[in-house]
Amino acid sequence: MGFTIQRSFGVAALAATTLVLAACGSSAAEDTATADSGSGDTQTLVFASIPSEESQSLQQEYQLIAEVIEKETGNKVEFQNATDYAAVIEAQRAGKVQIAAYGPFSYVTAKDTGVETTPIASLVDAPDETPGYQSYAIVKSGSPIRSLADYRGKTICFVDPGSTSGYLYPSAGLEEAGIDPATDVTPVFAGGHDASVLAVMSGQCDAGFAYDSMVDQTMVSKGQIKPGDLDVLWKSETIAGSPVAISDSLSPELREQITSIFQTILNRPALVEKGYCTDEASCKLPENTDFGYVAVDDASFDGVRKVCEITQAEACKS
Template identity: 60%
Template sequence: MSRLPRRPAAAVLGVAAAFLMAACGQSAATNTGNAADGGGRNPDELVLAAVPSENAQSLQQAYQPIISLLQKETGKKVRFQSATDYAAVIEAQRTDKVDIAQYGPLSYVLAKNSGVKASPIAAQTVTKGAEPGYKSYGITKAGSPIKSIADFKGKKICFVDPNSTSGYLYPKAALLQAGIDPAKDITPVMTGGHDASVLAVNSGQCDAGFAEDSMVDKILIDKGQLKPGDVNTVWKSDVIAGSPVAISDDLAPDVKAKITDVFQNKANVDYLNANGFCATTCKAADDAGDWGYVKVDDTFYAGVRKVCATTKDKQCTAS
């Protein structure tokens, strides 16, 4: 059964921070084609990248229905490019190696802050008609004496990635609000993935940790890697703006219009299933997949910028 891609997570435990795309190959900017439709790049091939998830192969499989849809609607080849970490996607779009990027909320804000010329066109939503959004969870192993985020002080705490919204930024803000200095009062561990963070807590490698809600509530349970009740959720964030797709501003207007139409009107399980883009059936929200994408713009991420202002995190002001 096919599935739509989940909200972005990081890759695997211990992934190295790197500002390079894996096997990035030819820059998207060098394949300019004929920009006779109003100026801008009009490449023969579009490159789509996403901040990493469980592993590169499963992530590409998850995006395959959307890749096929983009190819049909744009008349262009679409290549999925795997990335080494969150920062790799930012750097790749900055250097015109990526035309369409699936970010997390924070990594999108960081991309804009660091000068990436791209605009959000849509964000992922779990349920049709619902505003795109999700939550960060603070978790402990079942039976732990830690009952609230205030008890995280002095403990070994698992995070996901410094550029992760639900796996780092919102948790850091919550720790500060609880009177805990993340630089002095805890021992932080960057696991590289939401799945890795949860599993490290469950195995006892960390006393507590943070991850996106769906990784705790459903994904790892569905995979058989976690049993209901193995971990306790002792903290939940406010709703975080859904993960955006951003397209490069220097693409030709006609190309941007076609990509925008795909994500705002067609990249959802209803359309993909009805038009044969899924090998069997694309999964909906109640079957471990998101429903699809809905229209957003830059102002939708004001909440993330507000949390950045609270944490004063260096990533938020990267240039």
């Protein structure tokens, strides 16, 4: 799989990154003309996701979700991949995205900078599970780098400035180890968690960060890496699960309908019961989750806000 990594020489350079979302082309804009002039409802619901894997793979991950939303609401759903995390935030701010799959930090950034959006659901592997995951610090097996303190002076792969497990928590971890993530390492932003892993594997980065299941499950199951290829040197505390958030500009009726779809239908047992899948094994949901979505609210992400408050991490300030 090909990918492009972006070397960064400081936070100021990141602010200049052009924000582009493929969904915001003329056809999408035309399709999302309001169907009801009295509300923000649209004929086409644009569903955008932060980058995580290669575009084709990510679109397939959300195909069943789009189909269910289309059938249940009667609205067309157009899934779009963003070029970076900030693109999703700015597209939803501009009203060009109605449903967004965020990371926890990118959601907090969106909400706390005035994007009118509400989190409704996160993925879990069991119905009684609290949504959450961890950030991993990774090196190629056999690397002389054995701790975060050894990252000093090295080329380090992060995911994106708006990534929770690919930048915020790693930045906090590095700072706790006495490493300034902006000046004590050469940061590289790979764009996706899988791209970060592959850059470490290829030697483009001396070490890096990615979220747990990408390292432990997803890339192994796809044959992109083998068990034992990577050493995990550090694990973050548990991070709130990545949310799906919907635009507050939609009518209360449509918001309630979409919320109900995620919280009551988009899980393996319900999808089988309603005939969307022949059996639970055939239900294709993001991250190969064993269950599906459960409800979350804004307070679920106060832990991310607390990390920013305590650490004053540069990622939070930018």
